[in-house]
Every structure is written in C-alpha cells, then in structure tokens.
Amino acid sequence: MKKFLLWTVLVVxxxxxxxxxxxxxxxxxxxxxxxxxxxENAQIDDMPFRDHLRTIPASSNPQPWPEGPRWGQSExxxxxxxxxxxxxxxxxxVIQHDSLVFETYxxxxxxxxLTNSFSMAKSITAMAVGLAVGDGKVDEQAKVATYLPRFAExxxxxxxxQELLQMRSNIPFGxxxxxxxxxxxxxxxREDNRSLLEPYRVEGKPGTVFMYQxxxxxxxxxxxxxxxxxxxxxxxxxxxxxxxxxxxxxxxGLDGAEEEGGVERSFAQYYATTRDYARLGQxxxxxxxxxxxxxxxxxxxxxxxxxxxKLSDEVSTTYYGYQIWLGQTDDNLLFSCMEGLRGQFVxxxxxxxxxxxxxxxxxxxxxxxxxxxxxxxxxxxxxxxx
Numbered sequence: 001m002k003k004f005l006l007w008t009v010l011v012v013x014x015x016x017x018x019x020x021x022x023x024x025x026x027x028x029x030x031x032x033x034x035x036x037x038x039x040e041n042a043q044i045d046d047m048p049f050r051d052h053l054r055t056i057p058a059s060s061n062p063q064p065w066p067e068g069p070r071w072g073q074s075e076x077x078x079x080x081x082x083x084x085x086x087x088x089x090x091x092x093x094v095i096q097h098d099s100l101v102f103e104t105y106x107x108x109x110x111x112x113x114l115t116n117s118f119s120m121a122k123s124i125t126a127m128a129v130g131l132a133v134g135d136g137k138v139d140e141q142a143k144v145a146t147y148l149p150r151f152a153e154x155x156x157x158x159x160x161x162q163e164l165l166q167m168r169s170n171i172p173f174g175x176x177x178x179x180x181x182x183x184x185x186x187x188x189x190r191e192d193n194r195s196l197l198e199p200y201r202v203e204g205k206p207g208t209v210f211m212y213q214x215x216x217x218x219x220x221x222x223x224x225x226x227x228x229x230x231x232x233x234x235x236x237x238x239x240x241x242x243x244x245x246x247x248x249x250x251x252x253g254l255d256g257a258e259e260e261g262g263v264e265r266s267f268a269q270y271y272a273t274t275r276d277y278a279r280l281g282q283x284x285x286x287x288x289x290x291x292x293x294x295x296x297x298x299x300x301x302x303x304x305x306x307x308x309x310k311l312s313d314e315v316s317t318t319y320y321g322y323q324i325w326l327g328q329t330d331d332n333l334l335f336s337c338m339e340g341l342r343g344q345f346v347x348x349x350x351x352x353x354x355x356x357x358x359x360x361x362x363x364x365x366x367x368x369x370x371x372x373x374x375x376x377x378x379x380x381x382x383x384x385x386x
Contacts, residue, residue, distance in 0.1 A: 026190035063245025068099030118340025173215030214267035281355030
C-alpha cells in the first residue's frame with residue numbers, strides 16, 4: 001500500500017511538473033472550475049474562480065429602468081414557464097419603449113446576480129472599437145497591419161479591420177470549447193493571451209471565408225491597445241457604462257494581474273446583472289444613442305448590425321455583422337443578438353422597439369437559419385408578454 005501511494009504521488013507530481021514545463025498548468029484551474037463541479041466547460045457562475053478582474057464601476061448617476069404600462073400585468077403561460085425551467089434559464093427580462101415589461105429569475109438568481117457574458121463580450125468589444133472609430137483612431141477599411149505591424153507581410157498584409165470585425169480573417173485559431181488543449185481553452189484559462197496570439201497569421205486570402213473565432217476579437221482588443229492609452233474595460237466603463245446609468249458594478253476577467261499588464265479576455269468573462277445587460281440592447285436599438293446622447297457613431301452601429309453579405313461580395317453570410325448575430329423571425333422581423341455559450345442573449349427587435357435578455361446554464365443544440373433555435377423561442381415568449 002505504501003509503495004502504491006508513493007507511486008501515485010510521484011505520478012501526480014510528474015504530471016504537474018510536466019504541465020508547468022509545457023505551459024499547460026492552466027488545465028488545473030479549468031478542471032477545478034468545470035469537471036469538479038459537474039460541467040463539461042465554463043459556466044455563467046464562474047466569477048469566484050477569476051483571480052484577476054477589472055472593475056467596471058456602476059454609474060455615478062444610476063438610471064433605473066422605468067416601469068412600462070404592462071409592468072406587473074404579464075404572466076407566462078404554463079408552457080412558457082416549463083420551457084424556462086427545462087432550459088435551465090436563470091433570468092429573462094423584457095424591455096419595450098425603454099421601459100420594463102416583464103422580468104423573472106430562476107435557479108436562485110435575482111436582479112443583483114452577476115453572470116458571465118461569454119461571447120456577448122465580443123459585441124461589447126466591437127462597441128469599444130466603435131468608440132475608437134468615432135475618435136478617428138481606427139479606420140474600419142484600414143489594413144490591420146497599420147495598427148499591428150506583424151501582419152504587414154504575406155497574406156496578412158491584405159487583412160482589414162472590418163474583416164476582423166466580421167470574422168473573416170482566415171486566421172486558423174480554432175473555436176473548440178471542449179478541447180482542453182485548444183486555443184479557446186488556453187485563451188480562457190491561461191495567462192498572457194498576447195503571447196498566445198503572437199504566432200498566428202493569415203492562411204489564405206483574408207476576407208473570403210466567414211469563420212467564427214474568438215481570436216479575432218482578441219486581435220481587435222490588441223489593436224485598441226495599440227492606438228490609445230488605457231484598456232477596453234476602461235473604454236466601456238468611462239464612455240458607455242457610466243453614461244448608460246448602470247446600477248451595478250460589472251467586472252471583466254483579465255489574463256493576469258492588472259498591475260503587471262493583464263488585459264481583458266475580450267471574447268468572454270464580462271460579468272454583469274441582467275438589467276444592466278439590457279442597456280446594451282437599448283443602445284443598439286437607438287443606434288448608439290442613450291436617451292438622446294450619441295455614445296457610439298450612428299453609422300458604425302448601423303454597419304455593426306448589417307449582414308456581412310451586404311457590405312462585401314466575398315462571402316454570402318447574412319446572419320452576422322460586427323461581432324454580433326443577425327436574423328429574422330418567422331414573420332420577417334429583423335433582430336440582432338449578442339449571444340454567448342449556455343444561451344446568454346441580448347436580443348433587439350427594432351420593429352417592436354424591443355430588447356430581451358435571457359441568461360441561463362444551458363442552450364439547446366438545435367439551429368434555425370444558422371442561429372440557436374433558443375433565440376427564436378425567447379423572442380416568441382417575450383412577444384407574448386407585450
């Protein structure tokens with residue numbers, strides 16, 4: 001028995017040492033956050049595991065959502081409530097005409113609970129790019145090499161900022177959420193994402209293939225750091241979160257200690273309340289304005305929610321814009337959707353002046369017109385509350 005225990009300890013120590021030497025020690029943190037909690041991969045309640053966070057402070061002038069005429073009068077049908085329960089929904093919020101219509105929380109969540117945005121953060125990063133565009137520091141049509149010189153050679157010399165925004169870089173990052181050794185696991189759990197990004201280059205002609213990959217968003221964040229002081233989190237904090245009257249602090253996961261230069265994991269790990277997420281939807285509904293004040297360039301937001309195929313003849317992608325998903329309902333109402341793993345949604349339906357937030361622990365695998373079918377279900381449930 002003693003020999004067995006000794007060999008077990010030696011094997012564990014050897015494996016641990018090997019992960020340190022090969023820069024795979026991030027695996028232990030990932031295992032603790034996921035498998036040891038019974039999940040296959042990251043979850044919306046993983047903020048306590050974040051060692052490094054940037055605070056996005058609540059606004060100094062908080063602006064609670066006003067209650068609309070339907071507030072307190074809408075009740076879900078038993079079928080809709082059953083769907084929320086069975087889909088492991090954590091919250092659902094409906095805003096119409098800039099006012100509360102309906103709100104519900106499940107699974108122990110409430111209006112103060114902070115949840116992981118997952119890939120909704122990609123849309124937030126795109127908004128930060130819009131701020132730089134409005135400042136004249138970034139040109140969507142410029143070559144990425146203008147801001148990140150390592151792309152000045154080879155196929156990368158033709159890559160534009162707009163192509164990064166539209167996921168058309170042709171850089172093979174990979175987007176496997178279950179591979180513990182893949183790019184996404186490393187980007188989510190390990191430190192120093194900039195060194196992770198550095199060796200990746202364009203393979204093939206940029207702009208010719210749509211491929212959804214978080215590495216593109218990470219490059220956008222690096223580009224922003226190259227053209228201005230500060231960080232993407234500070235951009236959002238001082239120029240959006242503050243002006244939109246956010247009622248609670250939000251937090252953005254960093255890839256290292258802030259004092260040592262840690263940067264936001266710009267593709268995920270934005271933690272906020274459901275009501276504050278809804279402000280981002282309202283900002284999109286009002287094409288970058290908040291209660292009459294233009295925070296993002298109107299033209300940029302219009303392009304952000306315009307299908308790739310309408311801005312380029314190189315691809316036929318009609319369901320994506322600038323770091324945001326696009327679609328239409330069965331009765332042809334256009335919508336945009338900030339979407340994240342596990343079914344985090346901030347949906348806007350301009351024709352109805354409607355913004356809907358849904359957070360949860362699970363998302364069905366079904367697709368409808370290239371989008372998660374759950375988006376369509378959430379829209380229909382929201383419409384029944386109006």
